[in-house]
Amino acid sequence: MELRQLEYFLAVVEERSFTRAAARLHVAQPGVSAHIRRLEQELGQRLLDRSGPGVRPTQAGAVFLPYVRSALAAVSGGRVALDELAGLVRGRLSAGIVTSCSSVPVADLLADFHLHYPEVEIQLSETSSDRLAAGLRAGELDVALIGMGSQAPQGLHHRVVVDEPVVAAVPPEDPLAAGDSVTLAELCERPLICLPRGTGLRATLEEACEREGIGLRVAMEAADPHRLVQLAERGLGAAVLPAPFARGHGGRTQGVEIVGPPLRARIALAWSAERAMSPAGQAFVDLAASMPAAQSG
Secondary structure, eight states: OOHHHHHHHHHHHHHTSHHHHHHHHTSOHHHHHHHHHHHHHHHTSOOEEOSSSSOEEOHHHHHHHHHHHHHHHHHHHHHHHHHHHTTOOOEEEEEEEETTOTTSOHHHHHHHHHHHOTTEEEEEEEEOHHHHHHHHHHTSOSEEEEEEOSSOOTTEEEEEEEEEEEEEEEOTTSGGGGSSEEEHHHHTTSOEEEOOTTSHHHHHHHHHHHHHTOOOOEEEEOSSHHHHHHHHHTTSOEEEEEHHHHHTSTTSSEEEEEETTTOEEEEEEEEESSSOOOHHHHHHHHHHTTSOOEEOO
16 A cells, blocks of 8 residues: 555545546546556455546545545654754744743743744743643643642643742831741731732642641732732732742832742743654753753742
């Protein structure tokens, strides 16, 4: 059985004509007919009904057709993969990013990738970490920058690219601002302003409270860390967020270190551990590997 025979068979089925199939394939019609006859002889089945005004697959041909499509698609995919491995990366990179991931120069990283692989179409989506992780496991995303809790994400490979201390952001007049640190138990005695569930930082906070047997009272939620700071500025609660966000508002809030236990905000580049990585995805991971992990505190 030859690949050409499968290609000719599929073309005749789709065109419902030997003549149109030959024109589509840019070959002579007798050659198409001869290849399909040899295929039928090899399989011991008539695959095409030639009796009507249009050529149609027989029952055997209809059963055989899905396997022909799968085989040709697999060969085509293999050719693309080999081209990509030879440096001719093309296709599509489906990437995800956790909401408000300002600690990672995402635009620079994507621009660098586009410079190296201009034929790759980049598709970028932004949502919560749990949805990004689900997209990676389902094969909807090649790679994603996700927030991580204390546990490694299940079913994913990952590389930490940001590791920062978590602080309680309060206005300067807040009693907490008089000290350098606050225990988690003391912090949780007051209403907190947090990122929503599904984010890595919220998972980190909830896991720490559960381990320490501490109740957690979340008064307000916002997906944008800058919004958390704005709410904290107005005395509506202590905002739990990565230290750089507390420092980036012109002194209107002060970041108080959380201790007992200390908390860390981590962002990781993640990809599926159970699915084969696309060449474009692998190229992106390799490029991102040159980016040093950001750490502070």
